[in-house]
Amino acid sequence: MELQTIKNRFGIIGNSAGLNHALNVAEQVANTDLTVLIVGESGVGKESFSQIIHSLSARKHNPFIAVNCGAIPEGTIDSELFGHEKGAFTGAVDSRKGYFETVNGGTIFLDEIGEMPLGTQARLLRMLETGEYIRVGSSKVQKANVRVIAATNKDLLDLTHQGRFRQDLYYRLSTVPIRVPALRERQEDIPVLFRKFAADFAEKYRTQSIVLDNGALNLLLSYKWPGNIRELKNIAEQISVLAQEPVVSADVLQRFLPQANDRHASMALMPVHGTHGFQSETLTDTERDIFYKLFFDMKKDLNDLKQLVFDLSRGQAVNMANPVMEGFQTANSYTPPAETVTPIISSGNFLPSNPLYFPQNAEAHLDHHEEVEETLALSDREKEFIIKALKKHKNRRRDAANELGISERTLYRKIKEYDIKD
Numbered sequence: 001m002e003l004q005t006i007k008n009r010f011g012i013i014g015n016s017a018g019l020n021h022a023l024n025v026a027e028q029v030a031n032t033d034l035t036v037l038i039v040g041e042s043g044v045g046k047e048s049f050s051q052i053i054h055s056l057s058a059r060k061h062n063p064f065i066a067v068n069c070g071a072i073p074e075g076t077i078d079s080e081l082f083g084h085e086k087g088a089f090t091g092a093v094d095s096r097k098g099y100f101e102t103v104n105g106g107t108i109f110l111d112e113i114g115e116m117p118l119g120t121q122a123r124l125l126r127m128l129e130t131g132e133y134i135r136v137g138s139s140k141v142q143k144a145n146v147r148v149i150a151a152t153n154k155d156l157l158d159l160t161h162q163g164r165f166r167q168d169l170y171y172r173l174s175t176v177p178i179r180v181p182a183l184r185e186r187q188e189d190i191p192v193l194f195r196k197f198a199a200d201f202a203e204k205y206r207t208q209s210i211v212l213d214n215g216a217l218n219l220l221l222s223y224k225w226p227g228n229i230r231e232l233k234n235i236a237e238q239i240s241v242l243a244q245e246p247v248v249s250a251d252v253l254q255r256f257l258p259q260a261n262d263r264h265a266s267m268a269l270m271p272v273h274g275t276h277g278f279q280s281e282t283l284t285d286t287e288r289d290i291f292y293k294l295f296f297d298m299k300k301d302l303n304d305l306k307q308l309v310f311d312l313s314r315g316q317a318v319n320m321a322n323p324v325m326e327g328f329q330t331a332n333s334y335t336p337p338a339e340t341v342t343p344i345i346s347s348g349n350f351l352p353s354n355p356l357y358f359p360q361n362a363e364a365h366l367d368h369h370e371e372v373e374e375t376l377a378l379s380d381r382e383k384e385f386i387i388k389a390l391k392k393h394k395n396r397r398r399d400a401a402n403e404l405g406i407s408e409r410t411l412y413r414k415i416k417e418y419d420i421k422d
Contacts, residue, residue: 006052
């Protein structure tokens with residue numbers, strides 16, 4: 001089948017070399033039963049390639065199912081994929097078929113394969129090598145004829161070095177790898193894609209189709225598009241609905257583009273544990289959430305400290321219940337000899353009862369101090385927050401996960417990763 005015919009049939013827009021190469025590989029491998037690994041950033045359209053491969057294969061009249069491995073809790077993913085028997089676990093009130101059984105003869109697309117737990121990876125490896133699987137809670141071996149297409153936005157080889165992905169499964173999945181290029185690598189396709197999305201939304205919302213002037217077009221091309229095609233489509237929809245004029249200038253377009261480039265670049269420069277420098281390292285959503293939470297807590301402590309200094313300067317009583325003051329309570333539980341201390345005076349008035357005193361030779365003490373370097377490793381902060389959340393909620397992991405703003409499955413993985421004991 002000609003390349004342009006495939007593009008027209010599946011709504012693929014663009015003519016960049018990287019895109020054309022990926023489509024050629026997909027077409028060549030479609031009529032085989034080889035396992036395919038589709039690699040690319042989030043939002044580049046990896047699922048579209050899985051549908052192309054299935055639709056051009058001999059299995060095209062059989063079922064096709066897409067499964068997001070990152071969206072299924074770790075405790076139930078085995079059951080979802082391979083089925084379970086009645087009574088296999090709490091809540092298993094009846095036997096249930098898994099995806100591999102329901103799509104027998106067809107194709108299963110495993111998206112975000114890098115999020116699959118190690119135990120499930122072992123089951124999947126057996127399925128790929130022998131076509132055999134066992135339902136959860138059963139000892140009976142069953143067979144299924146299913147083609148597997150996997151996709152990931154992570155470096156699976158790097159995950160194998162970290163012990164988070166099986167090396168044998170990686171080589172089994174990557175029989176035929178297909179790399180879908182990021183949108184910033186397809187600059188010549190960006191204007192065409194934007195015009196197509198703008199025309200579609202104009203028809204959908206019954207408005208006039210928007211047009212970019214030269215300045216706006218240059219801005220569109222210079223933007224890095226971290227969200228790839230998904231982000232471009234979202235921006236086109238926003239402008240189609242909210243733009244006041246049909247011709248969009250660079251100033252108007254700028255208001256719709258998130259100011260994320262600099263933020264993404266700075267967030268990628270994270271300290272690497274065990275080194276004295278920085279290196280570019282992509283954060284996961286979970287790590288970024290915890291990192292933000294750390295700074296919010298630091299900001300709160302800073303505000304408390306500011307309030308303390310403000311109260312002292314006005315000669316007001318200090319709130320000893322303030323977390324910032326916890327470290328001073330023991331030191332303030334006695335009254336030093338009068339000749340060694342000087343009370344703090346504000347506007348000619350002594351502080352109220354239970355004041356704080358500072359030694360007269362405080363400057364000498366301050367000159368002699370020892371700097372303690374605090375660890376900046378994100379993993380240490382992350383572990384600390386997880387332990388605090390578990391302690392606060394008495395090891396109720398669901399409540400702790402909600403407190404941290406992460407999924408319960410991610411919390412389970414982090415507890416195992418950091419070897420946190422209940």
